[in-house]
Amino acid sequence: MDGGRAAAVGGDPSPIAAPSNPPALSSRPVDVSSFTHTPCYCEENVYMLCNELIRTGVADPAGTDLYVVFISNEEKKVPLWHQKAGHSDDGFICWDYHVICIQSRRSKEVLDFVWDLDSDLPFPSPLIQYVSEAIQPLSFGNSRYARLFRVVHAPVFLQSFASDRSHMKDPEGNWIQLPPKYEPIVAEDGTTNNLNEYIMMSVGDVADRERMANDVYCNKHGVVLNETIFPEFFAQLPAPHT
Structure with a gap:
Protein backbone atom coordinates (compact mmCIF):
# COMPACT_ATOMS: atom_id res chain seq x y z
CA MET A 1 0.00 0.00 0.00
CA ASP A 2 2.24 2.80 -1.04
CA GLY A 3 0.97 3.33 0.73
CA GLY A 4 1.05 0.78 3.43
CA ARG A 5 3.68 -1.89 3.40
CA ALA A 6 6.77 -2.10 1.28
CA ALA A 7 6.80 -5.29 -0.76
CA ALA A 8 9.50 -7.77 0.16
CA VAL A 9 12.12 -8.30 -2.53
CA GLY A 10 15.21 -10.44 -2.80
CA GLY A 11 17.34 -7.51 -3.93
CA ASP A 12 17.09 -4.04 -5.38
CA PRO A 13 16.21 -4.09 -9.09
CA SER A 14 19.03 -2.33 -10.93
CA PRO A 15 18.13 0.70 -13.04
CA ILE A 16 19.95 1.77 -16.14
CA ALA A 17 21.68 5.12 -16.10
CA ALA A 18 19.09 7.88 -15.93
CA PRO A 19 19.03 10.62 -18.58
CA SER A 20 20.52 13.99 -17.70
CA ASN A 21 18.34 16.28 -15.61
CA PRO A 22 15.70 18.32 -17.44
CA PRO A 23 15.67 22.12 -17.35
CA ALA A 24 14.82 23.79 -14.07
CA LEU A 25 11.19 24.11 -13.03
CA SER A 26 9.36 26.92 -14.74
CA SER A 27 7.78 27.91 -11.42
CA ARG A 28 8.77 27.58 -7.79
CA PRO A 29 7.93 24.31 -6.06
CA VAL A 30 4.84 24.33 -3.85
CA ASP A 31 5.08 23.74 -0.09
CA VAL A 32 4.25 20.06 0.27
CA SER A 33 3.36 20.53 3.93
CA SER A 34 0.32 22.59 2.93
CA PHE A 35 -1.43 19.43 1.68
CA THR A 36 -3.20 16.75 3.68
CA HIS A 37 -0.95 13.71 4.10
CA THR A 38 -1.54 10.57 6.13
CA PRO A 39 1.38 8.11 5.97
CA CYS A 40 0.57 4.93 4.03
CA TYR A 41 -2.74 6.20 2.60
CA ALA A 59 -5.76 23.18 -11.46
CA ASP A 60 -8.67 23.77 -13.81
CA PRO A 61 -11.94 24.50 -11.91
CA ALA A 62 -13.32 21.11 -12.99
CA GLY A 63 -10.02 19.29 -12.53
CA THR A 64 -9.86 18.39 -16.23
CA ASP A 65 -6.07 18.81 -16.30
CA LEU A 66 -5.53 16.30 -13.47
CA TYR A 67 -5.02 12.54 -13.73
CA VAL A 68 -4.75 10.08 -10.85
CA VAL A 69 -2.19 7.33 -11.51
CA PHE A 70 -2.08 4.02 -9.61
CA ILE A 71 1.29 2.27 -10.01
CA SER A 72 1.38 -1.47 -9.40
CA ASN A 73 1.78 -4.84 -11.14
CA GLU A 74 0.60 -8.42 -10.88
CA GLU A 75 3.28 -9.25 -8.32
CA LYS A 76 2.50 -6.22 -6.15
CA LYS A 77 6.21 -5.37 -6.22
CA VAL A 78 6.79 -1.84 -7.53
CA PRO A 79 10.34 -0.44 -7.49
CA LEU A 80 10.48 3.34 -7.08
CA TRP A 81 13.26 5.73 -6.22
CA HIS A 82 13.35 9.09 -4.45
CA GLN A 83 10.69 8.02 -1.95
CA LYS A 84 10.87 9.57 1.52
CA ALA A 85 10.20 6.16 3.06
CA GLY A 86 13.26 4.66 1.35
CA HIS A 87 16.18 3.60 3.54
CA SER A 88 19.00 4.32 1.11
CA ASP A 89 20.56 7.51 -0.25
CA ASP A 90 18.64 7.17 -3.52
CA GLY A 91 15.31 6.72 -1.75
CA PHE A 92 14.74 3.24 -3.19
CA ILE A 93 11.73 1.25 -1.98
CA CYS A 94 9.53 -1.50 -3.36
CA TRP A 95 5.85 -0.75 -2.72
CA ASP A 96 2.92 -3.04 -3.36
CA TYR A 97 1.34 0.00 -5.01
CA HIS A 98 1.72 3.76 -5.12
CA VAL A 99 -0.51 6.63 -6.26
CA ILE A 100 0.48 9.97 -7.78
CA CYS A 101 -1.25 12.85 -9.57
CA ILE A 102 -0.19 14.13 -12.99
CA GLN A 103 -1.18 17.58 -14.18
CA SER A 104 -1.22 17.81 -17.97
CA ARG A 105 -2.51 20.78 -19.96
CA ARG A 106 -1.30 19.27 -23.26
CA SER A 107 0.52 22.44 -24.22
CA LYS A 108 4.00 22.70 -25.68
CA GLU A 109 4.53 25.81 -23.57
CA VAL A 110 3.62 24.14 -20.25
CA LEU A 111 5.34 21.06 -18.84
CA ASP A 112 3.44 18.08 -17.51
CA PHE A 113 3.97 17.84 -13.76
CA VAL A 114 3.87 15.02 -11.21
CA TRP A 115 2.49 15.66 -7.74
CA ASP A 116 3.88 12.97 -5.41
CA LEU A 117 3.50 13.73 -1.73
CA ASP A 118 5.84 10.87 -0.82
CA SER A 119 8.77 11.84 -3.06
CA ASP A 120 11.83 13.89 -2.15
CA LEU A 121 12.00 15.32 -5.68
CA PRO A 122 10.77 18.90 -6.28
CA PHE A 123 7.05 19.27 -5.61
CA PRO A 124 5.71 19.18 -8.24
CA SER A 125 8.29 17.61 -10.56
CA PRO A 126 8.32 17.76 -14.36
CA LEU A 127 7.07 14.42 -15.65
CA ILE A 128 10.29 13.82 -17.59
CA GLN A 129 12.30 14.23 -14.39
CA TYR A 130 10.00 11.98 -12.37
CA VAL A 131 10.17 9.22 -14.99
CA SER A 132 13.97 9.32 -15.20
CA GLU A 133 14.68 9.67 -11.47
CA ALA A 134 11.77 8.16 -9.54
CA ILE A 135 10.54 5.46 -11.93
CA GLN A 136 13.87 4.75 -13.65
CA PRO A 137 13.72 2.28 -16.55
CA LEU A 138 14.79 -1.16 -15.31
CA SER A 139 17.95 -2.75 -16.64
CA PHE A 140 16.21 -6.03 -17.42
CA GLY A 141 13.37 -6.43 -19.88
CA ASN A 142 10.37 -8.67 -19.25
CA SER A 143 10.52 -8.59 -15.45
CA ARG A 144 8.06 -9.26 -12.65
CA TYR A 145 9.05 -5.83 -11.38
CA ALA A 146 7.86 -4.04 -14.54
CA ARG A 147 5.42 -1.31 -13.51
CA LEU A 148 1.87 -0.86 -14.78
CA PHE A 149 0.06 2.48 -14.58
CA ARG A 150 -3.68 2.85 -14.19
CA VAL A 151 -4.53 6.40 -15.31
CA VAL A 152 -7.91 7.77 -14.20
CA HIS A 153 -9.17 11.24 -15.15
CA ALA A 154 -9.54 13.18 -11.90
CA PRO A 155 -13.16 14.33 -12.44
CA VAL A 156 -14.16 10.66 -12.82
CA PHE A 157 -12.00 9.51 -9.91
CA LEU A 158 -13.35 12.13 -7.50
CA GLN A 159 -16.90 10.95 -8.23
CA SER A 160 -16.25 7.22 -8.23
CA PHE A 161 -13.51 6.37 -5.71
CA ALA A 162 -14.35 4.96 -2.27
CA SER A 163 -12.41 3.34 0.54
CA ASP A 164 -13.54 2.01 3.91
CA ARG A 165 -9.85 1.50 4.84
CA SER A 166 -10.39 -2.20 5.56
CA HIS A 167 -7.14 -2.99 3.71
CA MET A 168 -5.31 -1.35 6.60
CA LYS A 169 -6.66 -3.73 9.26
CA ASP A 170 -5.23 -7.07 10.33
CA PRO A 171 -7.40 -10.21 10.67
CA GLU A 172 -8.28 -9.22 14.24
CA GLY A 173 -9.52 -5.81 13.11
CA ASN A 174 -6.58 -3.80 14.46
CA TRP A 175 -5.12 -0.94 12.46
CA ILE A 176 -1.88 -1.75 10.61
CA GLN A 177 -1.45 1.99 10.05
CA LEU A 178 -3.56 4.65 11.75
CA PRO A 179 -6.21 6.07 9.36
CA PRO A 180 -6.80 9.72 8.38
CA LYS A 181 -8.76 11.75 10.91
CA TYR A 182 -11.48 12.67 8.42
CA GLU A 183 -14.35 10.33 7.52
CA PRO A 184 -13.80 7.55 4.93
CA ILE A 185 -14.34 8.54 1.31
CA VAL A 186 -17.69 7.43 -0.18
CA ALA A 187 -18.41 7.52 -3.93
CA GLU A 188 -21.26 9.65 -5.28
CA ASP A 189 -23.31 6.52 -5.98
CA GLY A 190 -22.98 5.39 -2.36
CA THR A 191 -20.23 2.82 -2.89
CA THR A 192 -18.14 2.53 0.26
CA ASN A 193 -15.13 0.54 -0.95
CA ASN A 194 -13.66 -0.08 -4.39
CA LEU A 195 -9.93 0.46 -3.82
CA ASN A 196 -8.97 -2.98 -5.11
CA GLU A 197 -10.66 -2.23 -8.43
CA TYR A 198 -8.04 0.47 -9.00
CA ILE A 199 -5.03 -1.42 -7.64
CA MET A 200 -5.58 -4.72 -9.47
CA MET A 201 -4.08 -4.69 -12.97
CA SER A 202 -2.30 -7.02 -15.35
CA VAL A 203 -0.47 -6.79 -18.65
CA GLY A 204 -3.63 -8.10 -20.31
CA ASP A 205 -5.38 -4.86 -19.36
CA VAL A 206 -3.13 -2.76 -21.60
CA ALA A 207 -5.04 -1.75 -24.76
CA ASP A 208 -4.00 0.04 -27.94
CA ARG A 209 -3.04 3.72 -27.66
CA GLU A 210 -5.90 5.12 -29.73
CA ARG A 211 -8.52 3.35 -27.65
CA MET A 212 -6.87 4.36 -24.38
CA ALA A 213 -6.68 8.03 -25.37
CA ASN A 214 -10.46 8.13 -25.61
CA ASP A 215 -11.33 5.72 -22.80
CA LEU A 225 -0.46 1.59 -19.48
CA ASN A 226 2.85 -0.24 -19.54
CA PRO A 240 -10.87 16.21 -22.49
CA HIS A 241 -14.60 15.91 -23.05
CA THR A 242 -16.56 18.76 -21.52
Missing part, protein backbone atom coordinates in the same frame (compact mmCIF):
# COMPACT_ATOMS: atom_id res chain seq x y z
CA CYS A 42 -1.45 7.43 -0.77
CA GLU A 43 -4.79 6.90 -2.56
CA GLU A 44 -6.62 9.15 -0.10
CA ASN A 45 -3.76 11.66 -0.05
CA VAL A 46 -4.04 12.05 -3.82
CA TYR A 47 -7.84 12.31 -3.60
CA MET A 48 -7.44 15.20 -1.14
CA LEU A 49 -4.61 16.74 -3.18
CA CYS A 50 -6.75 16.87 -6.34
CA ASN A 51 -9.52 18.62 -4.46
CA GLU A 52 -7.05 21.13 -3.02
CA LEU A 53 -5.43 21.88 -6.39
CA ILE A 54 -8.90 22.58 -7.77
CA ARG A 55 -9.97 24.65 -4.75
CA THR A 56 -6.88 26.87 -4.85
CA GLY A 57 -6.98 27.42 -8.61
CA VAL A 58 -3.73 25.57 -9.31
CA VAL A 216 -9.37 7.61 -20.14
CA TYR A 217 -12.06 10.31 -20.06
CA CYS A 218 -15.06 8.04 -19.61
CA ASN A 219 -14.00 4.78 -17.95
CA LYS A 220 -14.56 4.63 -14.21
CA HIS A 221 -11.31 2.73 -13.80
CA GLY A 222 -9.41 4.66 -16.45
CA VAL A 223 -6.87 2.85 -18.63
CA VAL A 224 -3.82 0.71 -17.91
CA GLU A 227 6.26 1.32 -19.05
CA THR A 228 6.73 1.88 -22.79
CA ILE A 229 3.49 3.82 -23.29
CA PHE A 230 3.38 5.77 -20.04
CA PRO A 231 6.08 8.48 -20.63
CA GLU A 232 4.49 9.67 -23.89
CA PHE A 233 0.82 9.05 -23.09
CA PHE A 234 -0.14 12.53 -21.88
CA ALA A 235 1.45 14.31 -24.83
CA GLN A 236 -0.80 12.29 -27.17
CA LEU A 237 -4.11 12.84 -25.37
CA PRO A 238 -6.92 14.69 -27.14
CA ALA A 239 -8.68 17.52 -25.34
Whole structure:
Protein backbone atom coordinates (compact mmCIF):
# COMPACT_ATOMS: atom_id res chain seq x y z
CA MET A 1 0.00 0.00 0.00
CA ASP A 2 2.24 2.80 -1.04
CA GLY A 3 0.97 3.33 0.73
CA GLY A 4 1.05 0.78 3.43
CA ARG A 5 3.68 -1.89 3.40
CA ALA A 6 6.77 -2.10 1.28
CA ALA A 7 6.80 -5.29 -0.76
CA ALA A 8 9.50 -7.77 0.16
CA VAL A 9 12.12 -8.30 -2.53
CA GLY A 10 15.21 -10.44 -2.80
CA GLY A 11 17.34 -7.51 -3.93
CA ASP A 12 17.09 -4.04 -5.38
CA PRO A 13 16.21 -4.09 -9.09
CA SER A 14 19.03 -2.33 -10.93
CA PRO A 15 18.13 0.70 -13.04
CA ILE A 16 19.95 1.77 -16.14
CA ALA A 17 21.68 5.12 -16.10
CA ALA A 18 19.09 7.88 -15.93
CA PRO A 19 19.03 10.62 -18.58
CA SER A 20 20.52 13.99 -17.70
CA ASN A 21 18.34 16.28 -15.61
CA PRO A 22 15.70 18.32 -17.44
CA PRO A 23 15.67 22.12 -17.35
CA ALA A 24 14.82 23.79 -14.07
CA LEU A 25 11.19 24.11 -13.03
CA SER A 26 9.36 26.92 -14.74
CA SER A 27 7.78 27.91 -11.42
CA ARG A 28 8.77 27.58 -7.79
CA PRO A 29 7.93 24.31 -6.06
CA VAL A 30 4.84 24.33 -3.85
CA ASP A 31 5.08 23.74 -0.09
CA VAL A 32 4.25 20.06 0.27
CA SER A 33 3.36 20.53 3.93
CA SER A 34 0.32 22.59 2.93
CA PHE A 35 -1.43 19.43 1.68
CA THR A 36 -3.20 16.75 3.68
CA HIS A 37 -0.95 13.71 4.10
CA THR A 38 -1.54 10.57 6.13
CA PRO A 39 1.38 8.11 5.97
CA CYS A 40 0.57 4.93 4.03
CA TYR A 41 -2.74 6.20 2.60
CA CYS A 42 -1.45 7.43 -0.77
CA GLU A 43 -4.79 6.90 -2.56
CA GLU A 44 -6.62 9.15 -0.10
CA ASN A 45 -3.76 11.66 -0.05
CA VAL A 46 -4.04 12.05 -3.82
CA TYR A 47 -7.84 12.31 -3.60
CA MET A 48 -7.44 15.20 -1.14
CA LEU A 49 -4.61 16.74 -3.18
CA CYS A 50 -6.75 16.87 -6.34
CA ASN A 51 -9.52 18.62 -4.46
CA GLU A 52 -7.05 21.13 -3.02
CA LEU A 53 -5.43 21.88 -6.39
CA ILE A 54 -8.90 22.58 -7.77
CA ARG A 55 -9.97 24.65 -4.75
CA THR A 56 -6.88 26.87 -4.85
CA GLY A 57 -6.98 27.42 -8.61
CA VAL A 58 -3.73 25.57 -9.31
CA ALA A 59 -5.76 23.18 -11.46
CA ASP A 60 -8.67 23.77 -13.81
CA PRO A 61 -11.94 24.50 -11.91
CA ALA A 62 -13.32 21.11 -12.99
CA GLY A 63 -10.02 19.29 -12.53
CA THR A 64 -9.86 18.39 -16.23
CA ASP A 65 -6.07 18.81 -16.30
CA LEU A 66 -5.53 16.30 -13.47
CA TYR A 67 -5.02 12.54 -13.73
CA VAL A 68 -4.75 10.08 -10.85
CA VAL A 69 -2.19 7.33 -11.51
CA PHE A 70 -2.08 4.02 -9.61
CA ILE A 71 1.29 2.27 -10.01
CA SER A 72 1.38 -1.47 -9.40
CA ASN A 73 1.78 -4.84 -11.14
CA GLU A 74 0.60 -8.42 -10.88
CA GLU A 75 3.28 -9.25 -8.32
CA LYS A 76 2.50 -6.22 -6.15
CA LYS A 77 6.21 -5.37 -6.22
CA VAL A 78 6.79 -1.84 -7.53
CA PRO A 79 10.34 -0.44 -7.49
CA LEU A 80 10.48 3.34 -7.08
CA TRP A 81 13.26 5.73 -6.22
CA HIS A 82 13.35 9.09 -4.45
CA GLN A 83 10.69 8.02 -1.95
CA LYS A 84 10.87 9.57 1.52
CA ALA A 85 10.20 6.16 3.06
CA GLY A 86 13.26 4.66 1.35
CA HIS A 87 16.18 3.60 3.54
CA SER A 88 19.00 4.32 1.11
CA ASP A 89 20.56 7.51 -0.25
CA ASP A 90 18.64 7.17 -3.52
CA GLY A 91 15.31 6.72 -1.75
CA PHE A 92 14.74 3.24 -3.19
CA ILE A 93 11.73 1.25 -1.98
CA CYS A 94 9.53 -1.50 -3.36
CA TRP A 95 5.85 -0.75 -2.72
CA ASP A 96 2.92 -3.04 -3.36
CA TYR A 97 1.34 0.00 -5.01
CA HIS A 98 1.72 3.76 -5.12
CA VAL A 99 -0.51 6.63 -6.26
CA ILE A 100 0.48 9.97 -7.78
CA CYS A 101 -1.25 12.85 -9.57
CA ILE A 102 -0.19 14.13 -12.99
CA GLN A 103 -1.18 17.58 -14.18
CA SER A 104 -1.22 17.81 -17.97
CA ARG A 105 -2.51 20.78 -19.96
CA ARG A 106 -1.30 19.27 -23.26
CA SER A 107 0.52 22.44 -24.22
CA LYS A 108 4.00 22.70 -25.68
CA GLU A 109 4.53 25.81 -23.57
CA VAL A 110 3.62 24.14 -20.25
CA LEU A 111 5.34 21.06 -18.84
CA ASP A 112 3.44 18.08 -17.51
CA PHE A 113 3.97 17.84 -13.76
CA VAL A 114 3.87 15.02 -11.21
CA TRP A 115 2.49 15.66 -7.74
CA ASP A 116 3.88 12.97 -5.41
CA LEU A 117 3.50 13.73 -1.73
CA ASP A 118 5.84 10.87 -0.82
CA SER A 119 8.77 11.84 -3.06
CA ASP A 120 11.83 13.89 -2.15
CA LEU A 121 12.00 15.32 -5.68
CA PRO A 122 10.77 18.90 -6.28
CA PHE A 123 7.05 19.27 -5.61
CA PRO A 124 5.71 19.18 -8.24
CA SER A 125 8.29 17.61 -10.56
CA PRO A 126 8.32 17.76 -14.36
CA LEU A 127 7.07 14.42 -15.65
CA ILE A 128 10.29 13.82 -17.59
CA GLN A 129 12.30 14.23 -14.39
CA TYR A 130 10.00 11.98 -12.37
CA VAL A 131 10.17 9.22 -14.99
CA SER A 132 13.97 9.32 -15.20
CA GLU A 133 14.68 9.67 -11.47
CA ALA A 134 11.77 8.16 -9.54
CA ILE A 135 10.54 5.46 -11.93
CA GLN A 136 13.87 4.75 -13.65
CA PRO A 137 13.72 2.28 -16.55
CA LEU A 138 14.79 -1.16 -15.31
CA SER A 139 17.95 -2.75 -16.64
CA PHE A 140 16.21 -6.03 -17.42
CA GLY A 141 13.37 -6.43 -19.88
CA ASN A 142 10.37 -8.67 -19.25
CA SER A 143 10.52 -8.59 -15.45
CA ARG A 144 8.06 -9.26 -12.65
CA TYR A 145 9.05 -5.83 -11.38
CA ALA A 146 7.86 -4.04 -14.54
CA ARG A 147 5.42 -1.31 -13.51
CA LEU A 148 1.87 -0.86 -14.78
CA PHE A 149 0.06 2.48 -14.58
CA ARG A 150 -3.68 2.85 -14.19
CA VAL A 151 -4.53 6.40 -15.31
CA VAL A 152 -7.91 7.77 -14.20
CA HIS A 153 -9.17 11.24 -15.15
CA ALA A 154 -9.54 13.18 -11.90
CA PRO A 155 -13.16 14.33 -12.44
CA VAL A 156 -14.16 10.66 -12.82
CA PHE A 157 -12.00 9.51 -9.91
CA LEU A 158 -13.35 12.13 -7.50
CA GLN A 159 -16.90 10.95 -8.23
CA SER A 160 -16.25 7.22 -8.23
CA PHE A 161 -13.51 6.37 -5.71
CA ALA A 162 -14.35 4.96 -2.27
CA SER A 163 -12.41 3.34 0.54
CA ASP A 164 -13.54 2.01 3.91
CA ARG A 165 -9.85 1.50 4.84
CA SER A 166 -10.39 -2.20 5.56
CA HIS A 167 -7.14 -2.99 3.71
CA MET A 168 -5.31 -1.35 6.60
CA LYS A 169 -6.66 -3.73 9.26
CA ASP A 170 -5.23 -7.07 10.33
CA PRO A 171 -7.40 -10.21 10.67
CA GLU A 172 -8.28 -9.22 14.24
CA GLY A 173 -9.52 -5.81 13.11
CA ASN A 174 -6.58 -3.80 14.46
CA TRP A 175 -5.12 -0.94 12.46
CA ILE A 176 -1.88 -1.75 10.61
CA GLN A 177 -1.45 1.99 10.05
CA LEU A 178 -3.56 4.65 11.75
CA PRO A 179 -6.21 6.07 9.36
CA PRO A 180 -6.80 9.72 8.38
CA LYS A 181 -8.76 11.75 10.91
CA TYR A 182 -11.48 12.67 8.42
CA GLU A 183 -14.35 10.33 7.52
CA PRO A 184 -13.80 7.55 4.93
CA ILE A 185 -14.34 8.54 1.31
CA VAL A 186 -17.69 7.43 -0.18
CA ALA A 187 -18.41 7.52 -3.93
CA GLU A 188 -21.26 9.65 -5.28
CA ASP A 189 -23.31 6.52 -5.98
CA GLY A 190 -22.98 5.39 -2.36
CA THR A 191 -20.23 2.82 -2.89
CA THR A 192 -18.14 2.53 0.26
CA ASN A 193 -15.13 0.54 -0.95
CA ASN A 194 -13.66 -0.08 -4.39
CA LEU A 195 -9.93 0.46 -3.82
CA ASN A 196 -8.97 -2.98 -5.11
CA GLU A 197 -10.66 -2.23 -8.43
CA TYR A 198 -8.04 0.47 -9.00
CA ILE A 199 -5.03 -1.42 -7.64
CA MET A 200 -5.58 -4.72 -9.47
CA MET A 201 -4.08 -4.69 -12.97
CA SER A 202 -2.30 -7.02 -15.35
CA VAL A 203 -0.47 -6.79 -18.65
CA GLY A 204 -3.63 -8.10 -20.31
CA ASP A 205 -5.38 -4.86 -19.36
CA VAL A 206 -3.13 -2.76 -21.60
CA ALA A 207 -5.04 -1.75 -24.76
CA ASP A 208 -4.00 0.04 -27.94
CA ARG A 209 -3.04 3.72 -27.66
CA GLU A 210 -5.90 5.12 -29.73
CA ARG A 211 -8.52 3.35 -27.65
CA MET A 212 -6.87 4.36 -24.38
CA ALA A 213 -6.68 8.03 -25.37
CA ASN A 214 -10.46 8.13 -25.61
CA ASP A 215 -11.33 5.72 -22.80
CA VAL A 216 -9.37 7.61 -20.14
CA TYR A 217 -12.06 10.31 -20.06
CA CYS A 218 -15.06 8.04 -19.61
CA ASN A 219 -14.00 4.78 -17.95
CA LYS A 220 -14.56 4.63 -14.21
CA HIS A 221 -11.31 2.73 -13.80
CA GLY A 222 -9.41 4.66 -16.45
CA VAL A 223 -6.87 2.85 -18.63
CA VAL A 224 -3.82 0.71 -17.91
CA LEU A 225 -0.46 1.59 -19.48
CA ASN A 226 2.85 -0.24 -19.54
CA GLU A 227 6.26 1.32 -19.05
CA THR A 228 6.73 1.88 -22.79
CA ILE A 229 3.49 3.82 -23.29
CA PHE A 230 3.38 5.77 -20.04
CA PRO A 231 6.08 8.48 -20.63
CA GLU A 232 4.49 9.67 -23.89
CA PHE A 233 0.82 9.05 -23.09
CA PHE A 234 -0.14 12.53 -21.88
CA ALA A 235 1.45 14.31 -24.83
CA GLN A 236 -0.80 12.29 -27.17
CA LEU A 237 -4.11 12.84 -25.37
CA PRO A 238 -6.92 14.69 -27.14
CA ALA A 239 -8.68 17.52 -25.34
CA PRO A 240 -10.87 16.21 -22.49
CA HIS A 241 -14.60 15.91 -23.05
CA THR A 242 -16.56 18.76 -21.52
